[in-house]
Amino acid sequence: xxxxxxxxxxxxxxxxxxxxxxxxxxxxxxxxxxxxxxxxxxxxxxxxxxxxxxxxxxxxxxxxxxxxxxxxxxxxxxxxxxxxxxxxxxxxxxxxxxxxxxxxxxxxxxxxxxxxxxxxxxxxxxxxxxxxxxxxxxxxxxxxxxxxxxxxxxxxxxxxxxxxxxxxxxxxxxxxxxxxxxxxxxxxxxxxxxxxxxxxxxxxxxxxxxxxxxxxxxxxxxxxxxxxxxxxxxxxxxxxxxxxxxxxxxxxxx
Numbered sequence: 001x002x003x004x005x006x007x008x009x010x011x012x013x014x015x016x017x018x019x020x021x022x023x024x025x026x027x028x029x030x031x032x033x034x035x036x037x038x039x040x041x042x043x044x045x046x047x048x049x050x051x052x053x054x055x056x057x058x059x060x061x062x063x064x065x066x067x068x069x070x071x072x073x074x075x076x077x078x079x080x081x082x083x084x085x086x087x088x089x090x091x092x093x094x095x096x097x098x099x100x101x102x103x104x105x106x107x108x109x110x111x112x113x114x115x116x117x118x119x120x121x122x123x124x125x126x127x128x129x130x131x132x133x134x135x136x137x138x139x140x141x142x143x144x145x146x147x148x149x150x151x152x153x154x155x156x157x158x159x160x161x162x163x164x165x166x167x168x169x170x171x172x173x174x175x176x177x178x179x180x181x182x183x184x185x186x187x188x189x190x191x192x193x194x195x196x197x198x199x200x201x202x203x204x205x206x207x208x209x210x211x212x213x214x215x216x217x218x219x220x221x222x223x224x225x226x227x228x229x230x231x232x233x234x235x236x237x238x239x240x241x242x243x244x245x246x247x248x249x250x251x252x253x254x
Contacts, residue, residue, distance in 0.1 A: 019101030076226030
């Protein structure tokens with residue numbers, strides 16, 4: 001998915017951004033006649049092109065251009081919110097048909113947390129969604145062990161102080177099921193380290209399952225199984241951008 005006003009770009013930079021290889025690798029491909037522009041082999045990788053006006057092929061495969069890509073991923077457990085990792089599979093690595101090589105996750109989910117995560121290379125949108133000044137809603141579903149205090153909702157709505165003394169902004173707690181394993185829905189507007197787990201630890205409970213359902217206006221597509229993804233629909237992207245630009249100074253909507 002891409003919407004951009006394109007300017008001319010070096011051929012090697014274009015191919016590098018599309019994940020074809022490093023600059024030196026691309027130069028070697030060109031020397032061997034593997035790269036063509038409009039059907040003509042091109043050996044000068046510093047040539048400037050407009051990818052929206054010319055056809056670039058590598059080994060006869062057309063290289064499409066995307067200025068920005070936006071993917072909704074249902075993150076599974078055991079995968080890290082990173083671009084690369086030596087031990088674990090990454091969320092970016094799950095996007096198998098991505099066109100660009102510079103994608104990254106917007107924010108982080110713990111390795112054992114599931115649910116919505118946005119994968120993109122749009123730095124401006126990322127800043128809008130993650131800026132502490134924006135207070136963008138993030139909604140989580142959790143299963144917890146332990147007895148919630150009778151005034152848990154009131155404590156969270158007022159903003160609680162974590163065990164290490166860190167204050168949290170007012171949030172919203174919905175208790176969906178009470179039992180040995182209670183189920184809750186929590187809406188927060190910040191993203192402190194392990195925040196949801198730490199909030200319930202403060203209340204004397206333990207989070208045993210956590211899933212993010214939404215971020216701003218973007219809702220997790222429940223048809224996506226853990227590990228599955230899809231590009232954002234145009235309407236989702238436009239609404240997310242509008243939401244990100246809003247100045248949010250109010251508390252979580254009750």
